[in-house]
Amino acid sequence: MSDDTAHPHAPQEHPARSNSRPATPSPGTPGSHCVVLGASIGGLFAARVLSDTFDRVTLIDRDELPETDENRRGVPQGRHAHAILPAGTQWLQEMFPGLLEDFEASGVPVVRQPTEMHFAPGGHLLSQEGRYADPIPTYQPNRPQLECQVRDRLRGLPNLEIFDQCEATGLLSTSDGRHVKGVRVVHRVSGAERELAADLVVDATGRGGRTTRWLADLGYEQPREDRIAVDIKYVSRNLRVAPGSLGRRKVVIVGACPGRPTGATFLQHGEDHWMLTLIGYAGHHPPIDPSGFLDFAKAIVPPDVFEALCAAEPMDDPVAHRYPASVRRRYERLEPFPDGLLVFGDALCSFNPVYGQGMSAAALQAGALKEALAQGTDQLPRRFFKTAARRIEVAWQMAVGSDLALPEVAGPRPLPVRITNAYFGRLMSAAERDSALTQEFVKVSSLLSPPTILLRPATIGRVVLGNLRRRGRVEARQQM
Ligand SMILES: Cc1cc2nc3c(=O)[nH]c(=O)nc-3n(C[C@H](O)[C@H](O)[C@H](O)COP(=O)(O)OP(=O)(O)OC[C@H]3O[C@@H](n4cnc5c(N)ncnc54)[C@H](O)[C@@H]3O)c2cc1C
Structure with a gap:
């Protein structure tokens, strides 16, 4: 000093x-x-x-x-999956030049292409097709790192x-x-x-x-204080996963959806090092005992991911964290x-x-x-x-809007929230087969672009068309 x-x-x-x-x-x-x-x-x-x-x-x-x-005592959340969104990454790049390059050089996984990401918010697996010409890199250091x-x-x-x-x-x-x-x-x-x-x-x-x-x-x-009670519990565990068992994927995110207020984040941190975090809202909490933890994952993650989880070698015991409410002062x-x-x-x-x-x-x-x-x-x-x-x-x-899309979360749902959630539901449906729409959605959820980009006429058109095609496929299946 x-x-x-x-x-x-x-x-x-x-x-x-x-x-x-x-x-x-x-x-x-x-x-x-x-x-x-x-x-x-x-x-x-x-x-x-x-x-x-x-x-x-x-x-x-x-x-x-x-x-x-x-990890340290004052940051107990550091033991759970922590993703830094591209908006945060951009700022890191600006304020700490060379940091991201150092991460990548030291083996921190970086997600750039849709095939590397299994992203299923609100019950919709977004398109993993195509290659982005201008990828938005997502770096995956763990939180203490x-x-x-x-x-x-x-x-x-x-x-x-x-x-x-x-x-x-x-x-x-x-x-x-x-x-x-x-x-x-x-x-x-x-x-x-x-x-x-x-x-x-x-x-x-x-x-x-x-x-x-x-x-x-x-x-x-x-x-x-604005407060929304979500009553969330996280349970997380580090795992060794045989390289290649998840294909090209470096991250698997399955969000909660109405009727299933649970989710999972499975993040790759090193060649064979992954962290699995299971999440449950409103009392639908993951258990902390190893076998209950695995069982809980089964109902959330895709079957091949579950297979990889069963074959994985645990690196530690599951740890829990309660998060009662989002609070804005x-x-x-x-x-x-x-x-x-x-x-x-x-x-x-x-x-x-x-x-x-x-x-x-x-x-x-x-x-x-x-x-x-x-x-x-x-x-x-x-x-x-x-x-x-x-x-x-x-x-x-x-x-808040995404939380209120879950009937399990208590809170008032004024008309604008209901309209927005209805539109987002349709947008995610269409994005299941539309990689351009997926990229726009990812830009917004990464806090890189304002949600208004999702209201451009061309985007609304893709949403409408995507849902019409989807309905057509459902009807065709029903007639078979
Ligand atoms: C389970 C969980 C998962 C999360 N996942 C993500 C994620 O995926 N991505 C993401 O971006 N964010 C995530 N977050 C949020 C993220 O952890 C915080 O936003 C981030 O840590 C910034 O918080 P902060 O520095 O303001 O406070 P904190 O991280 O809570 O740190 C507060 C600091 O203050 C110190 N301190 C407290 N009291 C005193 C005192 N009186 N005197 C001196 N020091 C004091 C503590 O030791 C600590 O170091 C998650 C949070 C939780 C709970």
Whole structure:
């Protein structure tokens, strides 16, 4: 660390205790300092953006951060299938040049062509025909690998320091609570408490999000929460699968559908290393015992995949994770809100994990942060929250809409949701035999293109035609 005053292990006086409006230094101002709470994907992405504009960035996490790609306590979801969508990949490419090439060189599987992907959302196996002229690559590192590689790159930045085993326990503020001036941290081993002065504090402590409680302590209201109870359970296991037993496929995703609120993600991570994650909504939960786990998979995955599962060699025991509800905290609507504080990543919006959006949504928020910082720090929280809300809106609506397509998920279904779901159902039906339509759908679900591309007249035409042909085939079969 460059000086004692900000070192979490070094005692320091906290300078700001006045009521007057402190001049928030512009990010480029010499000495400007930002503290990011939480060094998981959200905190790492935020810190990367902040390191371009703040003089110093300090990233703290309560976990001991491993040197290698190991799982850790603060990220229990890392033991389950984690796909980074192409929208997230694009951002990684921009902010960490060379990272994706390094992944591929080290043997991380990359999906480029339809034959490499078995993608069956909502009960429709999308077309695996053809070859894409402009493929959208999907990289498949496992979660600890991705986090470790990003963290290593941040460790190389001269103005960024990472302190682990430091737990944030509260905010420092001016006495009127209008300006956050730093954070109180406790070292988890020594128990020493320190105050870290900062011009900006970013809360990326995950879906538990400490800010809601801290705001109450400062006398602010709570943000409104949008919540959709999905009652999901994940059970996952690493497997050794004989190379070639799944043909060209590198990923198998079978989504839930009405009447079967269960799904599976089977991801290749290395030549013979695969991770199987089984998912169940609303009490239809996968068992954790090995034989029950396998039985549960049988009703979801295609027969040849099930055969490969039966022949696979387990690398560990199944592990479980409960996910009760998607939660979006509407900080963009919370007025007033203190200066010098942002909320980021899952602490801002925790997405139903089955759609694989969380890390890519953190990347979209990082883009919003970059945009907001380009206009200085004046009213930064308000501008950041508004831009971030806009950028994650589509992902949130798509996830909520897909959840509400399942009768097993409780919640109001206004007319626009019912119309959209009816259209998406027909689109996926048509995409079963239409590789161009499949690619458009994948671009939207990858958060690369807006859903409006699926409403272009040519696309609607393909959907109508595809469904007419499908009906024709069904009628012909019935007459046989
Ligand atoms: C089962 C499951 C599967 C998922 N699958 C996918 C997927 O396929 N694709 C995808 O994109 N996303 C997926 N996600 C979501 C993804 O994991 C998150 O969106 C992502 O980790 C970003 O979260 P975050 O950094 O905001 O929070 P988290 O990952 O929850 O990290 C919070 C960090 O804050 C630290 N911390 C907490 N409290 C404190 C404190 N007081 N002081 C200091 N540090 C603290 C923790 O140690 C941790 O490091 C999944 C989530 C779950 C639950």
